[in-house]
Amino acid sequence: MILVNKDTKVIVQGATGKMGSAHTKRMIEYGTKIVGGVTPGRGGSDIHGVPVFDTVAEAVQKTGATCSVIFVPPYLALDAGYEALSGGITLLVLITEGMPPQDTAKLVAAVKAKGAKLIGPNCPGIITPGESLIGILPGSIFKSGPIGMVSKSGTLTYEIGLALTDAGQGQSTCVGVGGDPVKGLEYPEVLQMFENDPQTEVIVLIGEIGGNAEEEAAVFIKKNIKKPVIAYIAGQTAPPGKRMGHAGAIVSGGKGTAQSKVEAFEAAGVKVAKTPNEVAQKVGEARKTLTRA
Amino acid sequence: MFFSTKLKLPKYRRVRTDVQLQLGDDMAVRSARSAGAMRPESRIGRATAERREDWTLDLYEYEAKRIFQDHGITVPPSVRITKPEELRKVHLGWPLTLKCQVLSGGRGKAGGIKFPKDLKEGEAIAKDLLQLTIKGSKTESLLVEPRLSIARELYLAVVLDRAQGCPIFIASAEGGVEIESSHNVVTMPIPYPFHPFVGRELAQKLGLSGSLLTKVADVANKLYKLFESKDLDLAEINPLVITEGEDVIALDGKITVNDDSIHRQKYFEGWQEKHLSDLSHLEQRAKLADLNLVELDGNIGILCNGAGLTMATMDMVKAFGGEPGNFLDVGGGGDQKKTLTALEIVNENPKVQVILLNILGGITACDEVAGALVEFMAKHPERTMIVRLRGNNQDKAEQMLAKSGLKLFPDLEEAVKEAVAKSKVKQPVGAKA
Structure with a gap:
């Protein structure tokens, strides 16, 4: 497993909002060590049995939290991120969708300067099955096992997670890095963590058309990753010139095509699956090969 | 490096x-x-x-230049006109530069910039330019500027x-x-x-x-x-x-x-509507409802939550021999009202014969989606719907939908195959979509 485990102490920024509250409850039910919530002006109260604080600094001081999951509205996300960093949080999981990209850029710079880690924004979060769920992923889909997953997508991660779980391929950790063009953790950093993680045997990378993060990941894998990697690219049949939902998901001027990504992966020895079920199948094949070796 | x-x-x-x-x-x-x-x-x-x-x-050139000027960047003196005769009131000397205000590029090559030498020529040219459409984008107005003596660019x-x-x-x-x-x-x-x-x-x-x-x-x-x-x-x-x-x-x-x-950005309040003129009617509606719609040519209307999943569902429809009629991503956290709007938008596409809804509830609660489905089907009972719904609050959603008689597909591949099969069924002539 990487980044989070059953001992990771988590606070929720925006815990009393509609989304924040619903997911705080779900995370607690899953077994995540939620130690507090932060909502300015609501300090001293509690939510789903955990104390609410006015500031992150106070929450960290009183609970020893190292991770914060952020559910605040998009225009407040930068401030919330700065507050988390200043309060001593070292892992920020930013769920919020629609954060202005220049705000994200400012937060990413601050995170780097502090040596902290940011997952997101516009991401489903992270889950180490059976230990800790931080974010909005549906916990029931994931089961503990040797597959590391990293994905730009939210719901597609659930889909492929489901296919893996149904095929008996549990997961070490699943990281949804988010679909925004500017973000915290990118593929290479997460790939390296899975490479170093003893539990992870096979890595699944879920990408999509547009940009060139997948091509860069392919180059990185060729140089640095010994474990088998299975990739899936969404948008193989997307018409050129149309933005497919995510800000970055567009094929234009012949750039960012699924084909280019598939070729880059294949050149790096990465097997590319065409459907979610095929991901599970190829993972199974890769594990068989490992056992034989 | x-x-x-x-x-x-x-x-x-x-x-x-x-x-x-x-x-x-x-x-x-x-x-x-x-x-x-x-x-x-x-x-x-x-x-x-x-x-x-x-x-x-x-933004149009004239809008961009107004912002430049507001921030202290020098722009040429200019007048924006929407009728040729307005040139008579322009006092910038001759020859002038007339530039079509369009949102597409390639304006110069398409003849959208002219340099008339006097008023008579100017009015004639302005009349033509105002009717010019460049790469599907209509000329909104003309920007009139003096010709500058340029040393370098x-x-x-x-x-x-x-x-x-x-x-x-x-x-x-x-x-x-x-x-x-x-x-x-x-x-x-x-x-x-x-x-x-x-x-x-x-x-x-x-x-x-x-x-x-x-x-x-x-x-x-x-x-x-x-x-x-x-x-x-x-x-x-x-x-x-x-x-x-x-x-x-x-x-x-x-x-x-x-x-x-x-x-x-208060400055841009209301500008989106004004600048969406090049989108189709449905795409405009989707945009204003905060939905991601791309219209395609097939007859399977696709509605999912999340860009990746919508793309993957579209890819699978193609892989199993179907033709997607649209890509519609409801986004994260879509509630009942937003999901219903999305369903109505897909439903309005006359090419769509089957609606394939694939929702995996994370931040989206399945019961909100179920609520929208119940409401939608009460209004459009004849519509062929293939629904795959899993994730948060799935049990509640199943209870709500049990009464409707709608079959839920737990597996995406099965749902896609069914949608493709239904899309191949010939509809009787005059059948209401």
């Missing part, structure tokens, strides 16, 4: 930033590759036929770089028509917090000196400031001209406003 910054810039200035950096494939080079930035191809690569399909708020832009995760300057000492063959393209990251020395370093890199260095640095810094304060994806001046009197003037400009930021 190889860091080539051979920038492919437009053949003609009005094609604007087709900024596709040509690079090696090394990782370290990603910064340069993505000088194409935020939405590397859509935003910057203004491959003109494609750009109108991108739902971003692109530069290129200057600020974009948010995707790979470096920070704003960057892109500049060239050769703007305008010569720019494509320019070997003098400079990119420079703009670190937080911003300091004006960055503009001076940029001007120096462009090979400028003396008072020109400080003047161009000043424009660059002002361009960055407006890029930041107005939440832009792109702020571009092409060309930035230096007159024979050494005045530095933004002769043409391009601004793209960031979609996600628009609700905190």
Whole structure:
């Protein structure tokens, strides 16, 4: 497993909002060590049995939290991120969708300067099955096992997670890095963590058309990753010139095509699956090969 | 490490930033590759036929110039006209420059810029230009400016770089028509917090000196400031001209406003509606309802939550022999009302024979979706629906839908196969879709 485990102490920024509250409850039910919530002006109260604080600094001081999951509205996300960093949080999981990209850029710079880690924004979060769920992923889909997953997508991660779980391929950790063009953790950093993680045997990378993060990941894998990697690219049949939902998901001027990504992966020895079920199948094949070796 | 910054810039200035950096494939080079930035191809690569399909708020030249001027960047004196006879009231001397105000690129090549020598010629030309449609984009008005005596032209832009995760300057000492063959393209990251020395370093890199260095640095810094304060994806001046009197003037400009930021920019309130004129009726409705719709040619209407899942579902429909009629991503956290709007939008597409709904509830609660489905089916009982619904609050959703008689598919592949099979069934003539 990487980044989070059953001992990771988590606070929720925006815990009393509609989304924040619903997911705080779900995370607690899953077994995540939620130690507090932060909502300015609501300090001293509690939510789903955990104390609410006015500031992150106070929450960290009183609970020893190292991770914060952020559910605040998009225009407040930068401030919330700065507050988390200043309060001593070292892992920020930013769920919020629609954060202005220049705000994200400012937060990413601050995170780097502090040596902290940011997952997101516009991401489903992270889950180490059976230990800790931080974010909005549906916990029931994931089961503990040797597959590391990293994905730009939210719901597609659930889909492929489901296919893996149904095929008996549990997961070490699943990281949804988010679909925004500017973000915290990118593929290479997460790939390296899975490479170093003893539990992870096979890595699944879920990408999509547009940009060139997948091509860069392919180059990185060729140089640095010994474990088998299975990739899936969404948008193989997307018409050129149309933005497919995510800000970055567009094929234009012949750039960012699924084909280019598939070729880059294949050149790096990465097997590319065409459907979610095929991901599970190829993972199974890769594990068989490992056992034989 | 190889860091080539051979920038492919437009053949003609009005094609604007087709900024596709040509690079090696090394990782370290990603910064340069993505000088194409935020939405590397859509935003910057203004491959003109494609750009109108991108739902971003692109501004007309006159709007961009008004913003430049508000931020202290000199622009030529100008008058905007919508009728030829308004030229009579323009007192900028002759010859004049008449420029079509369109949202598409390639304006100069398409004959959208003319230089009439007197009023008579001007009125005749203005009449023609006002009726001109360039690459599907109608001329909104004409911008009338005096002809400047230009000593040289530069290129200057600020974009948010995707790979470096920070704003960057892109500049060239050769703007305008010569720019494509320019070997003098400079990119420079703009670190937080911003300091004006960055503009001076940029001007120096462009090979400028003396008072020109400080003047161009000043424009660059002002361009960055407006890029930041107005939440832009792109702020571009092409060309930035230096007159024979050494005045530095933004002769043409391009601004793209960031979609996600628009609700905190009072300045742009109400502008989105005005700039969506090139989208189809349904795409406009979807856009204003905060839904991501792309219309396609097939007969299976696809509705999912999340871009990745919607793309994957579309890919699977194709793989199993079906034809997607649309791509509709409801996004995260869609409630009952938003889901219902989405269903209605897909339903209105006359080509759609089957609706395939695939929702995996994470931040979206399945019961909210079920509520929308119950409401939708009460209104459109004849509609063929294939529903795959899993995730948070699934049990509650199943209970709600049990009464409706709708079959739920737990497996996506099964759902897709069923939708494809249903899409091949010939509908009786005159059947209501």
